[in-house]
Amino acid sequence: MVLQDLGRRINAAVTDLTRAPTLDEKAFDGMIKTISNALAEADVNIKLVANLRKTIKASVKFHELPPHANKKRIIQKAVFDALVDIVDPHQKEYVPKKGKSNVIMFVGLQGAGKTTTCTKLARWYQARGFKTCLVCADTFRAGAFDQLKQNATKAKIPYYGSLTQTDPVVVARDGVEKFKKERFEIIIVDTSGRHHQEDALFAEMVEIQTAVQPHQTIMVLDASIGQAAESQSRAFKETADFGAIIITKTDGAAAGGGAISAVAATHTPIVFIGTGEHLLDLEKFNPQSFVSKLLGMGDIQGLAEHVQSLNLNQKDTMKNITEGKFSVRDMRDQLQNIMKMGPLSKMAGMIPGMGGMMQGMDDEEGGMKLKRMIYICDSMTVKELDSDGRMFVEQPTRMTRVARGSGTSVREVEELLTQQRMMGGIAKKMKGGMQNMQKAQGQMGGANNKQQMAAMQRRMASMGQGGGGGGGGMPDMASLAKMMGAGGGGMPDLGGMDMSKMMSMLGSMGGGGKR
CATH class of the missing domain: 1.20.120.140 (SRP54, nucleotide-binding domain)
Structure with missing residues (x-):
């Protein structure tokens, strides 16, 4: 990567x-x-x-x-x-306003991934309650409109474009005017990819900018651009005066430092980074979080925002943890939530010490292990799911029955129940800490959530030699658990993947319900 x-x-x-x-x-x-x-x-x-x-x-x-x-x-x-x-260029980025039309124009080199990124950003704002749409002003590249149309349809986002109109300025102006009349809040305009030596295309870019009057112009940079990043970004900056950068294809194998150089060269903030081909593979950029992940220290704030954006229903589980309980059903619910969070490799970068643990295991293998654990839970009776797991120890034949029903082995059932018991132990230790945390959050109000997460991130950064986990001297999950009032206590891993580390982190993110 x-x-x-x-x-x-x-x-x-x-x-x-x-x-x-x-x-x-x-x-x-x-x-x-x-x-x-x-x-x-x-x-x-x-x-x-x-x-x-x-x-x-x-x-x-x-x-x-x-x-x-x-x-x-x-x-x-x-x-x-x-x-x-x-x-960190120490420049403030544009913040879209609810209830108003915010026009965002994309510029960049050919092949940087603008069209896909336009849809990702529209999807990102849509998930946060904005009424979003897309305008395809790329009339130069064959198939550009078809690509945007396909992406927009998949993401269920309204779009505008033309197969007959060849003037991109007309298409952009007409599309923006149409969506403004329909009171769309985020109007994203995709433009043709261009090179800084192509004067005609640069003049066209300025004409589009003049026609649509964007509130924000974003340059899309391929992470693999290399040393050319500085000269290209300077040329775009002087012409289009973009106010933000999105770095794409960070899941590739190139060096990637050139895109960082562009930030310093243009004093422009990176606002998002693309981490894959899926529409959800777009991460909000934060300089501190980025360096934390780079150094194996995790990204607690990013993980919290990701969990909250998914609107996971964790009320029952959080209620049980607050009371010091953790049933087999809670275990299954957390496993299902982890499956919703995207590729395990993406999560691993956000959880301290997890990146080293995931080395050598691909997303497909990790996902299959999660699925097999869920199959085991789904083969249990209601009584077994709502239990603390002790009945399986008292009546071992239950494990044999569940293993047969789920198509797994008795050993896998035993390992899952061991994980569940360990999580139950952590829940008991977290009982007092969770209650205190909830009281504190109630007193301070939700407005301070970001400050609290930032403070946690700083504390983690200052912990330095926090543990001997896979983080290379950075804080491990045992340290984090102690910091959050959970006490120590490790758990046996399941085929190299320690589920408790992910689940205790997921549980610590709060209720995760709709905001």
Whole structure:
């Protein structure tokens, strides 16, 4: 995956230094050199790399550190902050207003994935209550309208385009006017892909911009663009003055640093990143969360927002956990919720320590393991589902019956019940903490949810050597459980996939009902 190797190399450099028995300035300089080489090889602009070296050195100031200073923590924070600074242009992005027409125009190179990204963004806003639509002003590429029409139909989003009108300015203007009259709130205009040397296409882009007067212009950048990112983005910036960037195809195998360089070159914020071909594979970009995932520290805020956007029904499960209970039915409900959350590899990047655990297991294999666990639960009686699982220990023949009914083995049934019992133990430990958390949320109100998640993310970042999990010295789930009042306690994994880590995280996201 794009930038995944870069993240591993940076993380390894920091971890090796902080675990070294002697931490001196020579070792510190070696770490900076390793990180700089990794960034340069990932196509990050060389000037940016040089600035990062200076920033880290200036932040640490080895000679001025007091004798008892926690050098490991200071170095980790310096690296984290310096990487955040690269991808954070400190510019505010456009925020669409409800009840008004917000016109968003897409520009970018040919083949960057604009048309697909237009539909993804429309789908993203639609899921958040906006009335969205699409306008296809790409009359240059054969099949562009058919592609947008197919994507829009699949996502159930209204669209406008023409197979006879060849002037993209006319199509764009007519489409925007039509949807404005119909009071659509998000009107996304797709335009032809172009190259900065094609003056005619650039002039056409300006004409479309003048005709539709977009509230926001977004440039779509392919993550694999490499060193050309800076010159291309500068050319687009000077002509169209785009206000945001979406980086696509981050699930590819290219270096990916060039797209990051474009942010610094144009001082423009990245607003989303495309993580796959599915319509749901679009993630809101946050500099701190991005660097956290890059360094294997997870993305708690991103996971929370993802869970909430799915409107998962967790009221019964959360009620039981608050009371210190966790039945087999709760286990099944959480398994089904995890299945709804998308590819396990995507979730793994958001959960601290989970990325390392998922290595070597593809999404198909992980998904099949989840399905087999659900088959086991579906073969149980109502009484068994609502139990704490003890009746299976007291009457082992029940396990044999369930295994036959689900087409699985007795061992798999035993492993699932072991997971469920462990989760029950965690629920008991979480009982007091969950009640306190709910009281605190009730007193502070829902408006502070983002601040609370951001505070949790910062605390996780500061935990540094939080555990010996797969995160390479970053916080593991045991640390997170303790932090949330759940106490320690690990669980046996099921074929290399520790379900409790995902489920305890999912449970911690709150009720997850409709907002």
